[in-house]
Amino acid sequence: xxxxxxxxxxxxxxxxxxxxxxxxxxxxxxxxxxxxxxxxxxxxxxxxxxxxxxxxxxxxxxxxxxxxxxxxxxxxxxxxxxxxxxxxxxxxxxxxxxxxxxxxxxxxxxxxxxxxxxxxxxxxxxxxxxxxxxxxxxxxxxxxxxxxxxxxxxxxxxxxxxxxxxxxxxxxxxxxxxxxxxxxxxxxxxxxxxxxxxxxxxxxxxxx
Ligand SMILES: C[S@@+](CC[C@H](N)C(=O)[O-])C[C@H]1O[C@@H](n2cnc3c(N)ncnc32)[C@H](O)[C@@H]1O
Numbered sequence: 001x002x003x004x005x006x007x008x009x010x011x012x013x014x015x016x017x018x019x020x021x022x023x024x025x026x027x028x029x030x031x032x033x034x035x036x037x038x039x040x041x042x043x044x045x046x047x048x049x050x051x052x053x054x055x056x057x058x059x060x061x062x063x064x065x066x067x068x069x070x071x072x073x074x075x076x077x078x079x080x081x082x083x084x085x086x087x088x089x090x091x092x093x094x095x096x097x098x099x100x101x102x103x104x105x106x107x108x109x110x111x112x113x114x115x116x117x118x119x120x121x122x123x124x125x126x127x128x129x130x131x132x133x134x135x136x137x138x139x140x141x142x143x144x145x146x147x148x149x150x151x152x153x154x155x156x157x158x159x160x161x162x163x164x165x166x167x168x169x170x171x172x173x174x175x176x177x178x179x180x181x182x183x184x185x186x187x188x189x190x191x192x193x194x195x196x197x198x199x200x201x202x203x204x205x206x207x208x
Contacts, residue, residue, distance in 0.1 A: 004165045008122050009073045010051065019080055023054025026118060026148070029193075030058045033146045033200040036191045039113075042066040046111045046136060048101050049073075049119025053081030055146070059115065060088055069111070070096040071104070101129045109138040117146040120176075121168035130183035130203075140207035143185065145176065146200050155197055176201060 006018040042063040047056050050070035060068060068088060070081040078096035088094040099105050101116075101123055114133045123129045133143050149159060151170040162168050171179070177188040185203035192199045 005167065007166050007168075011074050011076050015074060015076050016052070016080060019052030019054075019077060022118070023052045023084065026055055027058070029148050029196070029198045030055050030117065030146060032193055032196075032198060033144075034058060034062055036200055037144065037202060039063040039066075039144075042113045044111045045069070045113040045115055046071060046104075046106070046133075048104075048114060048116045048133065049122070050081050050096070051077050051117075051119070053077075053084035055115075055117040056081060056094075057085050060085065060093075066093070066113075068094045069106075070094065071099050071101075072096075073098070073100055100124075101132060104132050104136050106136045108135050109141075110136050112138055112141045114141070114143045115146075116143070118148065120145065120147070121149070121166075121170065126171065126176075126179050127182060130180050130185075134184045134205065137205055139205055141205050142208065143180065143203040144200065145203075146198070148196065148198050150176070150197070150199060173199060173201070177203075 003014055006015050010018045039062045044067050046069045048071050050056055050072050056068055056070060072078055075098055078098060081096055082089045085094050114137055149170055151172045159170050173190050180188050180203040186206045187204045190199055190201045
């Protein structure tokens with residue numbers, strides 16, 4: 001596996017180096033996202049594709065009453081998430097589960113929030129995977145997406161090179177929103193940072 005392909009499923013020593021880099025590189029975007037959404041009332045949150053746990057540690061600074069579940073394909077990422085969020089883990093407020101977004105190993109309505117940062121690019125079937133995220137949310141719950149890329153004319157050249165280097169897939173903001181609605185979400189709100197190309201999308205279920 002070459003180093004760049006580690007973003008898809010970081011594994012082993014190279015994966016840990018990549019995850020450290022992602023934790024650093026995603027910090028500014030997460031800080032910006034957290035300035036634009038209120039996470040203070042979250043009680044139970046599933047972080048899908050939690051990677052090295054950096055975004056989770058930023059979230060937990062604001063969602064202080066939340067219990068966290070980190071899910072990832074990679075066991076090495078789950079270990080790193082526990083290490084990076086060790087105080088939460090020791091308090092019993094963090095558990096990690098190995099799995100895929102394709103088939104989430106949780107009962108319907110288990111969480112009030114599903115969070116996904118920089119991971120939908122790699123999901124096998126966005127329509128079905130958003131449906132699965134909706135299934136594990138309670139009515140009144142929300143899905144939060146944070147990403148540093150989407151498909152738009154101004155990003156197409158850059159996206160092409162990322163697609164090639166990292167095997168990523170991008171949708172337009174409208175496509176993400178419409179897939180979320182097809183998956184059963186009632187309302188979708190998007191905020192963008194046009195200079196950096198970041199966005200935060202909040203998809204609300206009925207009952208909000
Ligand atoms: C680019 S990393 C982002 C990690 C972290 N969310 C962050 O922002 O730093 C993508 C993560 O998504 C995970 N991932 C990829 N496909 C997945 C799938 N089908 N189900 C669950 N996790 C997945 C990878 O293992 C990897 O840890």
